[in-house]
Amino acid sequence: MTRFLGTGWFCCLLLLPLSAAAEEAATVAVEVGAISGELAPELERNIRAHLAIERLNGEPAPMSSRLQYLHRQASEQIEAALQPFGYYAPHIEAELIRGNEGWVARYRIAPGQPVRLDAVDLQVTGEAEDDPVMKKLEHSETLVPGAVLHHADYENHKSRMRSVAAERGYYEAEFGRQQLRVDPQRRQADIELRLDAGPRYRIGEVRYGESPVDLSLLQRYQPFANGDPVTTNKLLELQRYLIDSEYFSTVEVQPLWDEAVDHVVPIQVGLEPNKRTAYKFGIGYGTDTGARMSSSVRRRWLNRRGHSWNGLLRLSEVKSAVVLQYNIPGKVPYTDQYGARIKQETEDTDTTDSTLTSIGGFWQKQLGPWQQVLSLDWEQERYTLSDEENETTFLIPGGSWTITRADNPLNPSRGYRFSLTLKGASESLLSEANFVQGLASGKHVLSLSERMRLLSRADIGVTAMENFAVMPSSHRFYAGGDSSVRGYGYKELGPENSDGDVVGGRNLLTASAEVDYLVAENWRVAAFFDTGNAINSVNDPLKSGAGLGVRYLSPIGPVRVDLAVPLEDSGFRIHFTLGPDL
The missing domain is CATH 3.10.20.310 (membrane protein fhac)
Structure with missing residues (x-):
């Protein structure tokens, strides 16, 4: 008998490590769902956030006594998790079972009928009673009788009352009463928020x-x-x-x-x-300009009146420029300024070869949402068209008006930009011919879904001039290029002379529609259709291009690569651009 007992104890001792190893190998699974139907995702997330046993989900099981203790707390924690959403009387089915692969903590919930708001009293007192912005706080779209009680709505409105009061100079604002009274039996809640704003500083x-x-x-x-x-x-x-x-x-x-x-x-x-002088250098590439580089210097202030000057040197395979500009702050200096400038620009394309020298002044002013720029420039231009060299002199007054609205300057989901430019010249004012010219340009971005956008743009230009032959190259209209009709080269489209050379037109008509789709973070793909031309009459034909593109949303704006095909001609063209959509 003694021998048998001894053998039994020995076997038990041998089994202890095996039992501990099995306990250690067991894992915990936590299941949360509805008794019937589906549990709202926000409820499940909050329940799991409140459940202490959730921290063991997928982890090795602790001692069974510890697991049982956490399981006993679960119902109370679930009730606390549901109350912020207005559910104060849920039915909860909870079980903790041991399976072949470990422990399963299963919770099935029926939230029940929610508590709804009955009496809502929102008041602002003190000097804020005469403040229309503060008085708006006495109304809420979410805190209304009959609405389901959400604690977050109550807390958010309290925070908004405090923050708006602070933003508007009510430094001593404090709540005289702030109560949320809940009657679970009647499934009703009353809210009382009375903010004594005090004096306004x-x-x-x-x-x-x-x-x-x-x-x-x-x-x-x-x-x-x-x-x-x-x-x-x-x-x-x-x-x-x-x-x-x-x-x-x-x-x-x-x-x-x-x-x-x-x-x-x-x-x-x-x-x-700041440092008094700023220097900038840059290099880049665009299919309209080819390889390019720029260098600029800015003297941030020249005197105590805040005058400044800046210089720019820009070189590229197609367009180059040297600009010197003197700036004077206006009456409202953060939007208005005056200035004088001198510049020389050269352009060498398959259709034009020109050198423009100009001296002039400008006045920039904000008119409500519009930015207005008025200018007066004396221009001398030497250019070659149809193998003929020309030289013209014009004194050109002009004006532009621009408005931009967007929810995000670099990556808008909705917004628009519109600009109108008018300019002209007169033979009686140091010019070789009379002309009036207008250009209206518009861009629009519209969200079609969370990931898809529609981008559209249009340009309409009109010139009134009797002797268009003396119009300098820089004031003629051309089409084609990265921001015009893709599939064609920069300034490749327009009226032609008898030799087939593009010489530019009196009028301009271009339009574009593009749909892009967000396929991954910071990456979009696009499909587009462009049409238009520079024309002399409504009978002149339009050219069209279509294609596909890829956009990378960089910190400085979208980087675009487009493959475009001209629909009326053969071949294809790759366009590379960088910059905001509007």
């Missing part, structure tokens, strides 16, 4: 740090006046305008709340002057 003295330009110029950058309400947006605008001026490398705008007197707060603007 106003802008006092604006103190600027060290600056290379006069205080009077800095004050013209202010998008507010002394005594205006303190708003975060206006302070951020001042910061952005000063940085964009390029006078400063660092700008910090801070209200000095501790120094406020009678609810008037001084503003401190910390400034760090």
Whole structure:
């Protein structure tokens, strides 16, 4: 008998490591679903986030006592996970079973009927009662009687009330009452939010740090006046305008709340002057221009009045230019400026060979959403057309008006750009002929789905001129190229002379439609159709091209590679461009 007992104990000791090894090899699987139908994804995500046992999902099982303890907590945790979505009386079926491959913790849930809002009281008091922006906070699209209670909507509206009050200068704003009362039995909830905004603080003295330009110029950058309400947006605008001026490398705008007197707060603007001279160099390639390089220098300020000058040298196989420009800040310097410029441009293509020298001035001003540029340029141009050398002199007044709207400047899902340019000349004003010319250009981006966009553009140009033969090459219309009718070369399309050489036209008509699709992060594929031509009459034929392309969404704008085929002619052409869609 003793021998038998001893043998039994020995066998048990041998089995212990095997049992421990089996326990160690077991894993835990956590299943969450609905008793019937499907559980809403947001509910499942929140349940798993609340479940402590979820941390063991797919992991080796702990001691069974630990697993049982976590399982007993699960129902309470599921209830807590459902309450933010308005479900306060769920039915939960929970089981923990041991299978052949490990433990399975299974939870089936019926959320039940949600709690709905009954009484909703949103109020703003104090000086904010006369502030229309603050009064809008007394209404919410989500916090309305009858709506399902979502705790996130309640918290978001509280945060919005606080943030809008702070943005609009209600520095002492605080909630007098903030309550969310839930009655699970009646499945009803009441909300009460009463924000006492208190007094509204106003802008006092604006103190600027060290600056290379006069205080009077800095004050013209202010998008507010002394005594205006303190708003975060206006302070951020001042910061952005000063940085964009390029006078400063660092700008910090801070209200000095501790120094406020009678609810008037001084503003401190910390400034760090920029390097006075900036140099830039660049190289690139485009199928319209061929290989290119550029070099520029900018003297950010010449004097205390903030005048500046910049020079540009641009070289390419097709177009080259040298430009010197003197700039004077306008009355509203972050949008307006005056300037004078002198430039020389050369262009050598299969259709044109020209050298243009010009001296002139411009006035740039913002008119609401439109940017207006008025100009006056004296131009002398030497050019060759049809193997004939010509030289013309014109004094050309002109104007352009541009508007751009986009949800994202570099990769818009929707937006548009429209520009109108008018210019002309008169024989009575130092010009060799009379002419009037207009060019309207438009681009549009429309989202067709989350991944698909429709991009369209059109250009319409018209010239009124009796003796078009003396019109210089730079003011004639041509078509073809990366931003025109793809499938044709740069300025390859237009009216031809008797020898078949393209000489440019009086009018321009081009249009394009393109669909692109996001196939992977930062990558799109595109299909497009372009049509148009430079023409002298409505009877002149249009040319068309179509093709496929690839776009890489780089940090500086889309890089495009297109393979285009001319539909009326033979061959194909590859187009390579870089830049924003609008």
